[in-house]
Amino acid sequence: MSSLTARSATQALRAASRRAPRTLSSVSLKPARASYSLLARAATANPAVKGTRGVKTLDFAGTKEVVYERRDWPLAKLQEYFKNDTLALIGYGSQGHGQGLNARDNGLNVIVGVRKDGESWRQAVEDGWVPGETLFPIEEAIGRGTIIMNLLSDAAQSQTWPTVAPLITKGKTLYFSHGFSVVYKEDTKVIPPPDVDVILVAPKGSGRTVRTLFKEGRGINSSVAVFQDVTGNAKERAIALGVAIGSGYMYDTTFEKEVYSDLYGERGVLMGAIQGLFLAQYQVLRKNGHTPSEAFNETVEEATQSLYPLIGQYGMDYMYNACSTTARRGALDWAPIFEKANVPVFEKLYESVRNGTETRKSLEFNGRSTYRQDLARELAEIDNQEIWRAGKVVRSLRPDYKPE
Numbered sequence: 001m002s003s004l005t006a007r008s009a010t011q012a013l014r015a016a017s018r019r020a021p022r023t024l025s026s027v028s029l030k031p032a033r034a035s036y037s038l039l040a041r042a043a044t045a046n047p048a049v050k051g052t053r054g055v056k057t058l059d060f061a062g063t064k065e066v067v068y069e070r071r072d073w074p075l076a077k078l079q080e081y082f083k084n085d086t087l088a089l090i091g092y093g094s095q096g097h098g099q100g101l102n103a104r105d106n107g108l109n110v111i112v113g114v115r116k117d118g119e120s121w122r123q124a125v126e127d128g129w130v131p132g133e134t135l136f137p138i139e140e141a142i143g144r145g146t147i148i149m150n151l152l153s154d155a156a157q158s159q160t161w162p163t164v165a166p167l168i169t170k171g172k173t174l175y176f177s178h179g180f181s182v183v184y185k186e187d188t189k190v191i192p193p194p195d196v197d198v199i200l201v202a203p204k205g206s207g208r209t210v211r212t213l214f215k216e217g218r219g220i221n222s223s224v225a226v227f228q229d230v231t232g233n234a235k236e237r238a239i240a241l242g243v244a245i246g247s248g249y250m251y252d253t254t255f256e257k258e259v260y261s262d263l264y265g266e267r268g269v270l271m272g273a274i275q276g277l278f279l280a281q282y283q284v285l286r287k288n289g290h291t292p293s294e295a296f297n298e299t300v301e302e303a304t305q306s307l308y309p310l311i312g313q314y315g316m317d318y319m320y321n322a323c324s325t326t327a328r329r330g331a332l333d334w335a336p337i338f339e340k341a342n343v344p345v346f347e348k349l350y351e352s353v354r355n356g357t358e359t360r361k362s363l364e365f366n367g368r369s370t371y372r373q374d375l376a377r378e379l380a381e382i383d384n385q386e387i388w389r390a391g392k393v394v395r396s397l398r399p400d401y402k403p404e
């Protein structure tokens with residue numbers, strides 16, 4: 001089937017481009033679908049938006065929430081605010097790379113601390129961090145920093161804490177991008193010293209996206225939280241750091257809410273559930289005699305290339321409206337069946353997050369000395385599944401195909 005023909009997709013997009021500005025400037029603003037610039041523009045025109053400067057109270061489907069925007073922090077103000085600070089980025093994985101380069105490009109004083117001669121050290125050198133000037137072993141970087149940005153892997157944050165903790169002295173700020181270590185302290189043993197501000201900026205995307213959106217002049221959306229406010233300025237510092245690392249706008253959260261929703265989401269619809277659903281649908285098609293290409297196209301290709309971008313841009317109702325009447329009827333009927341079947345699974349998942357089971361599994365696996373090899377083995381198994389092998393061939397036929 002082709003639930004969304006090329007013609008109807010084109011019509012849909014045309015209609016959307018006519019409709020979008022009206023929707024965004026009307027009272028029914030839907031921030032989740034708006035880019036930073038659209039959000040900022042719409043906020044000015046929207047009577048539901050209250051607040052001063054870049055801080056806004058927005059009505060999210062009946063619940064009022066505060067959103068902090070980058071435009072409250074012009075570059076000169078940001079640089080002035082951090083003029084006496086050294087941002088010590090500990091760890092240089094995906095987030096270290098994105099956040100570090102963005103803060104450096106924003107003209108702030110940034111240094112990187114990683115294991116000497118590890119993979120991250122090599123990558124940091126490649127990105128222009130200079131050993132002895134802006135790149136140091138972890139302990140030395142913490143000693144030199146005023147804001148300690150702990151961007152080690154979550155398992156490494158726990159493993160290194162006995163060495164790191166005594167170096168986080170009074171007057172420094174401790175920063176995380178995940179509530180993991182602090183919230184699950186019984187398992188991680190990460191208990192921040194009582195005399196420092198402890199804050200969080202969690203970008204809602206990979207560090208690569210943090211970097212790409214910054215370079216495009218846009219900015220990722222992040223959540224911000226304060227765990228411990230010793231100076232009275234922790235919240236302001238968190239928001240300013242959010243801007244420094246490349247956020248376009250930020251939502252309020254707590255360490256606990258951030259980690260629960262994040263662990264839940266990535267195990268659910270963001271990754272785990274998607275892989276599970278794709279595979280289930282594909283397998284049934286194959287069992288019923290459909291070819292790999294047909295099964296892949298009806299499961300992954302049409303979803304990712306045609307329908308999901310429309311949901312991202314304009315919402316689910318819009319996507320339903322843009323497809324054929326036949327497709328729409330079936331999708332409307334089957335959605336509640338999938339919902340009913342999945343709610344118990346999601347409830348089980350949330351509980352597994354809340355009671356720390358997911359944390360313990362993650363710490364055990366990612367704390368192994370062989371975690372890179374063990375992970376590579378599991379990912380190779382996925383890569384080798386028929387669905388994804390078929391996908392490689394389908395992708396190679398796309399006009400804009402670039403070999404991996």
Ligand SMILES: NC(=O)c1ccc[n+]([C@@H]2O[C@H](COP(=O)([O-])OP(=O)(O)OC[C@H]3O[C@@H](n4cnc5c(N)ncnc54)[C@H](OP(=O)(O)O)[C@@H]3O)[C@@H](O)[C@H]2O)c1
Nearest residue numbers: 091092093094095115118119120151152153156177178206
């Ligand atoms: N990735 C995301 O999409 C994302 C999004 C939002 C928030 N976060 C959060 O951001 C933080 C960083 O995540 P990430 O994905 O950027 O990093 P990551 O890839 O999980 O971690 C990489 C860093 O940890 C270091 N490391 C690992 N084991 C170590 C050990 N035993 N001792 C010292 N260093 C060790 C690595 O150094 P070597 O190269 O030397 O091994 C590397 O610099 C985490 O709290 C994560 O939850 C991540």
